[in-house]
Amino acid sequence: MDARRRRQPQRDLPRDPCGAPGDDDPTSRPHHHDLVGPRPDGWLLFVTAYATSKHGVIGLTRSLAAELGSQGYPGITVNAICPGYVRAGMGIRMQSTKSGPVAGTEIFERYYKRQVAQRRMIEPEEIAHVAVFLSLPESAGITGQALNVDGGFFMS
Template sequence: MGKLDGRVVIITGAARGQGEQEARLFAAEGARVLLGDVLDGPGKALAEELGDDRARYVHLDVGREADWAAAVRAAGEAFGTVDGLVNNAGILRYNELAATPLAEFQQVVRVNQVGAFLGMKAVVPELTAAGGGTIVNTASYAALSGMAYLTAYAASKAAVVGMTRVAAMELAGRGIRVNAVCPGAIDTPMTRPERVAADGGPAAPDADLEAFYGRLVPLGRIGRPEEVARLALFLSCADSSYITGQPFVIDGGWLSGTGIH
């Protein structure tokens, strides 16, 4: 038996990185997953690989309320219900505070913060009707500790932690648990934009990320997206049945203090 047998979970940003690994792991654990993303090619390919009985893909711009309504409707039509959400979609932009254009700040907030808000808002009626469920929001190490050049990103992720706590308080009586994962440095296309030619993001940092985080992080390496997926699974299954309203840091010990190796 899988840890998510009989569950239907919407996963955003599911075409690659953490979202892709979450989709693969959740499906392997028995869930039926609705994959949402704006990267239609990779998203459709992943859904086809997982199979129609296990996964469907929808184009989902998390900053558009109409897209959320369509995604929830698609999940219901395909699988009959919704009883889980992983708000994984996010973007990262590096910039100094004084040099950050308002449009760039608003773009990051729209995806990371507004997207999480709209996702929770969209699924609450479905989770309530199902008799309960789980929401896992993706925050960040940067939500809990300052980091230079990440004003917009850190602000949006700190807001996700705040919304997670409030939602957990409001929804506990409906049997809905809400938690957040707070990854540190994870080896994904978002942290390595040079790997995605069409990403449109800023140039990658010059330093080799593996070597950089190998020196900085106590565990001596950058994290892997499948490790974050396992934490999201824990928070989405009965193993975490008495946990809600909490931010879970997964950062190789980075928040505890930096250790130069």
């Protein structure tokens, strides 16, 4: 057992917490696939981790809405707002690329705009308006929903 394994506490995990399954087994190399790697548009993304985290939020939203409703709390609603490419925060921050730092707005123009039905970034106020609407009595019948505010990204 090497030093890093001795330092690791024992965990009930389906794999070795110190490395990928079979990382010391040369026969597993032909079956190794990077979860992060070049994509046709030139990006390196943690696609699996990102998708998993977003699905977790949606699952939590639906489960919590169902639990609260079934336990006699019909006045409490639980919804998720799923923003698209927003002109704020990560949407405008400088991103590192192979050719150097690029503004998020430029990345949107180059790679994402053609995938969005409305061909534009979402403004922060649009997300805020959805949040306000969901807090109003008029939205009392909406619960357990994931509302996409993305300019039609998922439609394209």
